Amino acid sequence: MKRLYLLTFSIILLLSACAAPPAAVRPSSETPVVPDTPVASTPDLAAARSTTVNPGQPLSRRSDVQAFIREMVSKYGFNARQLQATFSQARVQPSIIAAMSKPAEAKPWYAYREIFVNPKRIQGGVAFWRANAAALAEAERVYGVPAEIVVAIIGVETQYGGNMGKYRVLEALATLAFDYPRRAAYFRKELENFLVMTRAEGIDPLTPRGSYAGAMGYGQFMPSSFQAFAVDFDGDGHRDLWRNPRDAIGSVANYFKKSGWRTGEPVAVPAQVSGSRYLDLVSRQLSQPKDRVADLQAQGVTPDGRVSGSQLAMLLEYVGRTGPEYWLGFDNFYVITRYNRSQLYALAVYQLSQAIRSSANQ
Numbered sequence: 001m002k003r004l005y006l007l008t009f010s011i012i013l014l015l016s017a018c019a020a021p022p023a024a025v026r027p028s029s030e031t032p033v034v035p036d037t038p039v040a041s042t043p044d045l046a047a048a049r050s051t052t053v054n055p056g057q058p059l060s061r062r063s064d065v066q067a068f069i070r071e072m073v074s075k076y077g078f079n080a081r082q083l084q085a086t087f088s089q090a091r092v093q094p095s096i097i098a099a100m101s102k103p104a105e106a107k108p109w110y111a112y113r114e115i116f117v118n119p120k121r122i123q124g125g126v127a128f129w130r131a132n133a134a135a136l137a138e139a140e141r142v143y144g145v146p147a148e149i150v151v152a153i154i155g156v157e158t159q160y161g162g163n164m165g166k167y168r169v170l171e172a173l174a175t176l177a178f179d180y181p182r183r184a185a186y187f188r189k190e191l192e193n194f195l196v197m198t199r200a201e202g203i204d205p206l207t208p209r210g211s212y213a214g215a216m217g218y219g220q221f222m223p224s225s226f227q228a229f230a231v232d233f234d235g236d237g238h239r240d241l242w243r244n245p246r247d248a249i250g251s252v253a254n255y256f257k258k259s260g261w262r263t264g265e266p267v268a269v270p271a272q273v274s275g276s277r278y279l280d281l282v283s284r285q286l287s288q289p290k291d292r293v294a295d296l297q298a299q300g301v302t303p304d305g306r307v308s309g310s311q312l313a314m315l316l317e318y319v320g321r322t323g324p325e326y327w328l329g330f331d332n333f334y335v336i337t338r339y340n341r342s343q344l345y346a347l348a349v350y351q352l353s354q355a356i357r358s359s360a361n362q
Contacts, residue, residue: 060087064178068188076196083195086170086205096167096175099212100183109318109325109344116156116348117355125151125356128160128245135233135246143253144263148360150252152353153339157220164218164242165211169194173214173223190214193223201238208242217241218248219255229255259338260331267332267350269307270325271315275300283314286337289330290314296328303328316343 059065065087072078107115129136129151136147151160158164173194176187194214198205210216214223218241221230230239233250241248277299281291294309301315313328327347336346 056091058088059090059092059174059178060084062178065174068177068191072192072195076192078195078199087174089206090168090171090174092175092179093167093171094175096172096212097180100176100180107344109347110321112344113348113351117352121155121159121352122355122359124160124162125155125352126360128154129356129360132245132249135249139233139249139253142250143257143261145253145256145261146353146357148353148357149256149267149336149349150249151356152349153252154218154248155352155356156345156349157215158218161218161245161248164220165209165215167210167212167214168206169208169210169214169216169223170205172210172212176213187214190223193227197223197226201240218245219252221251221255225255226251229258255339256335259335261335262331265332266307266311266330267336268316268327268329268347270304271328272302272304273300273315273326274302278315281315282317283329283343286334286341286343287314288312288334293328301326301328316347318344318347 060069069078069080069083069087072083073080125148129147136150139145139150140147154160170191173187173191177184177191178188180187195205197203198208208216211220215221216223216226221241226239226241230241230247230251231254232239232247234244234246236244238244239247239251241251278296278301281296281299281301289312291313292309293303293307293311293313296313296315297303297309307313307328311330313330314333316327316329316333318325318327329343329346333346333350336349337343339349340346
């Protein structure tokens with residue numbers, strides 16, 4: 001009788017631990033390289049740990065994973081036995097939850113900028129551009145996105161392919177889908193997209209490596225972004241963002257084009273401010289520009305450069321080393337924030353792109 005009681009109690013505990021986590025708010029972009037704000041707080045880490053079921057065991061032994069497999073079979077026609085075999089070779093990675101749950105220190109602009117706009121990253125960009133000049137020229141012709149912008153994105157994301165991530169993408173996404181309640185719904189959908197993607201591309205799901213958040217390849221695409229924006233830019237029948245820089249270049253350019261890039265229009269210009277009326281015009285939100293440059297000028301904002309008074313812009317404020325820096329960001333600046341929801345990120349990409357172009361033309 002005592003043994004029966006212990007067995008029943010153990011089953012109850014296991015079922016409780018395997019309960020589906022609460023829905024999470026879907027992030028609106030890829031995971032930032034250096035986030036402006038903390039990704040999660042310490043209580044999130046405790047909550048995530050409380051749902052983890054023996055991280056050393058194969059994922060296929062978990063009831064929530066079994067339910068997910070059944071859903072993939074029903075929804076997409078996957079072979080249940082093959083998915084069982086795949087998840088039997090994958091495990092939860094607690095270090096991923098720790099990385100997601102560690103508060104990121106907000107960096108002032110001058111410190112953030114130094115991470116990405118520096119001689120090593122600029123020289124690396126020039127070398128990448130020269131090595132892939134034909135693909136970059138073709139992408140600019142097809143999608144209308146300047147080569148330097150594509151190069152800068154790849155430089156900021158992975159140092160031109162030198163650091164694409166060390167984690168199995170399957171394990172990263174599964175860990176966050178099943179043991180990270182705060183964003184479980186988002187990562188569960190990304191796991192779905194990843195499995196659909198690998199099947200379509202003929203890739204073993206256990207092979208791809210990426211970031212701790214599951215971002216992949218030169219441009220660090222999440223699986224949903226891969227599905228929406230990745231292109232076979234060399235026509236070999238595969239979209240390979242890990243080993244094929246041509247596909248990666250075309251895919252990043254396509255991402256920008258479909259996100260609203262306006263060919264030939266400016267990205268950002270520095271600005272000077274005077275008086276006090278401009279203070280209420282500083283953009284703190286990631287939204288499209290809505291103020292005409294002429295109206296901003298009437299409020300004490302002066303662009304450092306020739307800009308049409310009818311151009312829509314937003315006034316941006318950054319923490320410089322010796323005081324505030326002000327910039328006007330245009331529609332193309334907003335498009336860069338679609339790649340990563342951060343005004344710091346967007347300005348770093350733009351400034352790196354300009355430094356690379358200037359150095360390449362010398």
